[in-house]
Amino acid sequence: MTDTADMMASLDWSGTSIRVTPRHGLSAIRLKATKRGRTLAVDLGLPATGGATEDAIWIGPDEWLLLARPAEEGAIVARLAAQQAQGACYWSAIGDGLVILDLGEAGGLVSQLTGLPQASFALGRAARTRVAGIAVLFAGMSWGTRMIFDRMYDRHIRRWLDAAAE
Amino acid sequence: MTQVLRLANGGLIDRTRMLRFRFDGRDFTGHSGDTLASALLANGVHLVGRSFKYHRPRGFVGIGQEDANALVRVATGDQVEPNLKAGEVVLRDGLEAFSINCRPSPRHDLRAVHQIAAPLLIAGFYYKTFMWPNWHLFEGAIRRAAGLGTAPEGRDLDRYVHAYADCDLLVVGAGPAGLTAALDGARTGARTILAEADFAIGGSALWRGGSDAAEAATAAEAELRALPNVTILSRTQVFGYYDHNALAAVEYLADHGARQRLWKLRAGRVILASGAIERPLVFAGNDRPGVMLASAAQALVGRFAVLPGRRAVIFTNNDSAYDAAAALAVAGAEVTLVDSRPASAASAPGVRILHDRVVSATKGVRHVRAAIVADRAGRISETLPCDLIGMSGGWSPIVHLFSQSGGKLRFCEEIQGFVPGEAVQPVTAVGGAAGALGTLAIEPLWEVPGRGKKFVDFANDVTAHDIAIAMRENYVSVEHLKRYTTLGMGVDQGKTSNVNGLAIAGALTGRAPGKVGTTKFRPPYSPIALGALAGPLVGPLFRPLRHLPAHDWHVARGALFEEHGGWWRPSAYPHVGETLEAAAAREARAARTGAALFDGSPLGKIEVSGPDAARFLDRVYVGTASTLRPGRARYGLMLNENGVVIDDGVFVRLADDRYLVHTTSGGADRIAAMLDEWLQCEWRDLDVVVMNVGSQWATLTVSGPSARDLLAALGTDIDLADFPHMRFREGRVAGLPARVLRASFTGEASYEISVAAGAASGLATAIAAKGAPFGLTPIGVEAIMILRIEKGYLAIGVDTDGTTLPDDLGMAGGVARKGSDFIGRRSLDRPDAVRPDRLQLVGLLTDGPRLAVGAHVLREGGVPGVSDGHVTSSVDSPALGRPIALALIRAGRARLGETVTLYDMGIRHRATIVEPVFFDREGQRLNDGHS
Structure with missing residues (x-):
């Protein structure tokens, strides 16, 4: 079976193909603020509701997904551990349990996939929705749209993409 | 056969492109731009099938979506699709179509014998006749005798895709009014989608209004296509209108790749420019092949260059049919216009006009050959030989989508039809859909006096007499009328029959049509393939399946996979020639005698953290979490508010403020959502964080008498000598950071080793290598089921159902011992619970x-x-x-x-x-x- 990124890049959606870059090596950390951690977002520079940066994506009330390069992971974990020690948050390392794909100039495609307006994937915006019946996270980046989903659904997504293209 | 009825000039067909097709095994030709209907008529084929109940010969009533009479079966390779409207089938080279509901052919149909019994087969006959001794005794024979096309038995090999789009303006219908509306909107910069069911843009301008109208439509289309903010969807039928201006449409794609695309559209504003449908007139023999809507005959001439008859009678009660009569005359037909009104201001050059006359009956067997003309009192005045009768009983604006949107309809006396009234969503009807039909000067004529079968609903063989029976039996509500007679059901959805039917019912009961009202319009407006609704979510994609982190490792071990709770899991690892049952038994024995490896990764894992985590779990579990010491585990039941057992599992205290909750494999997402719901909706005072961490951990369970020795052989810094059952340790196993839980679903000593998901295959390989001396056997779900049943361990949802309480499982002790409240406790005191x-x-x-x-x-x-x-x-x-x-x-x-x-x-x-x-x-x- 081909890689999901290859498959997405080879799809023809209304005559448009897209550029897909898999982001291997990024570690994911799921972070949730406690009631005592009301200032966590400010303290850690996390995006506000519905927001996304290259390193952090808002995924729910008081909840973020942090993406760390291997060299930075230790420092991030240390900061989180310090916050957790103060009772401000809890976090859990997801490691490589997520598939992270960067889609270039794919706003139209993602809008068609999800039924959400293109504005939902504008730069700095995050959207949690469903594709192919599974939960998928989208974030608007400067190069296009970042798509993130559970690795255990990788094969399902590939099959679905194959069937869903025209 | 040559195209005997094709005109030498005119029309919008491409005469340079000849297309060959077959109908009922006979070869024909047509042109690009034809539909199957126009091509068949061009070849002189009027008889295309037999009717639903009486098996009467049937031809074309219309030539588009309004025609539920000429239904065909189209075959494409191994694919067969029944009940397509011939006027909606775009002609292509190699098309093969068949008539339906007749055997062996439309000309010689054995079931035409039904016509002899027609007096008995009136509305409601089977409600009354076949009730004794049991309806089901007759049901099979009746179902075989009735019905239209036969549903294909094989799997639908076509692909269907889904797409979403949002826009500022959605215009439904690309006739003159729709094109104007789309242009008006698009010129302001509004993101506009124009959806048209036909493959050609222009609507009635394609056949009415002469070259000026066609040129205007062409120019409008060109301007729209040049605008970047406009999307034109042709061959796209908008069939449903839902809340919040959401609409559904199906687009028929070219004959390669996916066959249809289901659009889910959301629009800021909707403009309905879907036009109007001409109504038939209700007279004896109005279903005979060769009797069609006057507008259909006009469109055949104007758009398809087909002259559907050389001696035509046009029967009307309004002015619009005069254009049709004139168009047929110009095309070379001898035309007589029978107008039920005493006079009309309209004219039709070259046409003989009879006023104050009606067509009371027709003659012919498989094709009309004469119209019986009578005065309004029913006295026959003359017989007009003919091969075509065009009828016009007025026009019905297409209000289906407006009604589906929640809008109210009102009866317009001027056009004698229902038009959109008050809207409840941002929707506007324009053009014919709004009742703007020009000067009709219509005089109501709902039923022509005379004897014989007068059809109101051609698709369901419902006659005026059937409606009279329904009224006599007090089915006076239009909804009851529909259900008793089937008026307006099926592929037609009342397009040509509704207004005539309810007006006849009203006339019989002394009510004006507006007082009778309409039935509820529901999606779909026009039949669509079920495959289009399903889209790509069929077969293995119907339900998202998760794969184990070590999936490839299991494949390499020859695992036989099955779906278990949304996971694609090994059922067993059969040896060559070994049955599944034998493999499961062998694997179960290995777990009892040596060491077994089971992939328990799907086991639900939820971390519950925070200063109030213990209080929270005390409320959630029957068992008590707050008294558990860190590093220890306890089995617990979860109940719903009714006290019913909904999940079970082992929870572990990781630290004073942190727990790891294990749920059933299929229940993790559901339980995590439930925990969040309680926190967010009911117990907002608790400071607790819930994280579903199932996807980040792979869990491989080593079980059996040799399990501890195997774990030692793997290499671990965990003190195995101090690691009893229901304890939890963190450390390294085989060099990997790991969480290890002593819990068992086999009844044997077990070590559930959780590592990062990405390390699952590596750990499995290491276990297999070190386990060989211990006779390590990978075991699947089937073996686990054997082992847990031997121990009496229950499986939620298998050994329980939606009524099972803790005491039913022999687990009332935990309830009695617990001092504090928990979800479902109060329900356990109900009389039924004890x-x-x-x-x-x-x-x-x-x-x-x-x-x-x-x-x-x-x-x-x-x-x-x-x-x-x-x-x-x-x-x-x-x-x-x-x-x-x-x-x-x-x-x-x-x-x-x-x-x-x-x-x-x-x-x-x-x-x-x-x-x-x-x-x-x-x-x-x-x-x-x-x-």
């Missing part, structure tokens, strides 16, 4: 063959039908060498030792009720030497 005769989980032993899951326990001396419970799990136990089962049996625990009779598929079995633990009742094997 009934002594509730279904209780027990074991069953039989000397016979293995009991079937679902087999019912009969009351002693009872007969099948009175059940005292049922088998929930059943296996052949390798450890005991005999079949064993778990069952929910009424007052089961009080009946230990009783022999009961079980009944399954006509066979009775005997079994003895026993305790539900068959193996190692004391649990010695779990402790692995630890006390």
Whole structure:
């Protein structure tokens, strides 16, 4: 079976193909603020509701997904551990349990996939929705749209993409 | 056959492109730009099928979506699609189509014998006639005799895709009004979608209004296509209108790749420019092939250059048909116009016009050959030989989508039809859809006097007489009328029949049509393939399947996979020539005698953290979490508010403020959502964080008498000498950071080793390598089921149902011991919850063959039908060498030792009720030497 990124890049959606870059090596950390951690977002520079940066994506009330390069992971974990020690948050390392794909100039495609307006994937915006019946996270980046989903659904997504293209 | 009725000039067909097609095995030709309907008519084929009930010869009433009379079956390769409207089938080279509901052919249909019994087959006949002794005695024969096309039996090989789009303006219909509306909107910069059901843009301008109208439409289309903010969707039928201006449409794609695309559209504003449908007139023999809507005849001439008849009679009660008559005359037909009105200001050059006359009947067998003309009192005045009757009973604006949007309809006297009234969503109707139909000067003529079958609904063979019967039997509500007669049902959805039907009903009961009202319009407006609704979510994609992190490792071990709770899991690892059952038994024996490896990654894992985590879990579990010490584990049940067991599992205290909650494999997402809901909606005072961490951990379970030695051989910094059952440790295993839990679903000493998901295959490989000296055997779900049933471990959803309470499982002790409240506790005190005769989980032993899951326990001396419970799990136990089962049996625990009779598929079995633990009742094997 081909890689999901290859498959997405080879799809023809209304005559448009897209550029897909898999982001291997990024570690994911799921972070949730406690009631005592009301200032966590400010303290850690996390995006506000519905927001996304290259390193952090808002995924729910008081909840973020942090993406760390291997060299930075230790420092991030240390900061989180310090916050957790103060009772401000809890976090859990997801490691490589997520598939992270960067889609270039794919706003139209993602809008068609999800039924959400293109504005939902504008730069700095995050959207949690469903594709192919599974939960998928989208974030608007400067190069296009970042798509993130559970690795255990990788094969399902590939099959679905194959069937869903025209 | 040559195109005998094709005009030498005119039309919008491409005469340079000849297309060959077959109908009922005969070869024909047409042109690019034809539909199957126009091409058949060009070849002189008027008879295309037989009617629904009476098997009367049927031809074309219309030539588009309004025609539910000319239904065909189209074959594409191995694919067959029934009940397509011939006017909606775009002609292509190699098309093969067949008539429906006739055998052997439309000309010679054996079931035409039904016409002899027609007087008996009136509306409601089968409600009354076939009730004794049992409707089902007759049902099969009636269903075979009635009906239209036959549904294909094979799998639909076509692909269907889904797409979403949002826009500022959605215009439905690309006729003159729709094009104008789309241009007006698009020129302001609005993101505009223009959806048109036809493959050509222009609507009525394609055949009415002469070259000026066609040129205007062409120019408008060109301007729209040049605008970047406009999307034109041709061959796209908008069929449903829902809340919040959401609409659904199906687009028919070219004959390659996906066949149809289902659009889910959301629009800021919707403009309905879907036009109007001409109504038939209701007179005797109005269903005979060669009788069609006057506008259809005009469109055949104007758009397709087909002259549908050389001697035409146009029968009308309004001015619009005069254009049709004139167009036929210009094309070379001899035309007589029969106008029911005393006079008209309209004119039709070259046409003989008879005023104050009606067509009271037709003559002909498989094609019309004469129209009987009478005065309004029914006195016959003359017989007009003809090969075409065009009828026009006025026009009905297409209000279906407006009505689906929630908008109110009102009856417009001026056009004698329903038009959009008050809207409740941002929707506007324009053009014909709004009732803007020009000057009709219509004079109502709902039913022409005379004898004979006068059809109102061609698709369902509903006549004016059927409506009269319904009125006589007091089905006066239009909804009752519909259900009693089937008026407006099926592929037609009332497009040509609704207004005539309800007006006739109104005339019979002294009500104006506006007072009778319409039936509820529901999606879909026009039939669509079920495949389009399903889209790509079919077959293996119907339900998202998760794959294990070590999936490839299992594949390499020859695993036989099946879906279990949304996971694609190994059922067993059969050797060559080994059956699934034999493999499962072998694997179960290995777990009892040596060491087994089971991939338990799907086991739900939820971290519950925070200063109030213990309080929270105390409220969620029957068991008590707050008294558990860090590093220890406890089994717990979760109940819903009704006290029903919804999940179970082992929870672990990781730290004072942190727990790891294990749920059933299929229940993790549901339970995580439930925990969040309680926190967000009910217990907002608790400072608790819930994180579903299932996807980040892979869990490989090593189980069996040699499990501890194997773990030691793998290499670990965990002190195995101080690691008893129901304890939890963190450390390194085989060099990997790991969490290890001593819990068991096999009854053997077990170590559940959780590592990062990405490390699963590496750990599995290491276990396999180190496990060889211990006879390590990978085991699948089937073996686990055997092992857990031998131990009497329950599986939620298998050994429980939506009524099972803790006491039914013999687990009331935990409830009694717990001092604090928890979800569902109060419901356990209900009288029904403490009934002594509730279904209780027990074991069953039989000397016979293995009991079937679902087999019912009969009351002693009872007969099948009175059940005292049922088998929930059943296996052949390798450890005991005999079949064993778990069952929910009424007052089961009080009946230990009783022999009961079980009944399954006509066979009775005997079994003895026993305790539900068959193996190692004391649990010695779990402790692995630890006390």
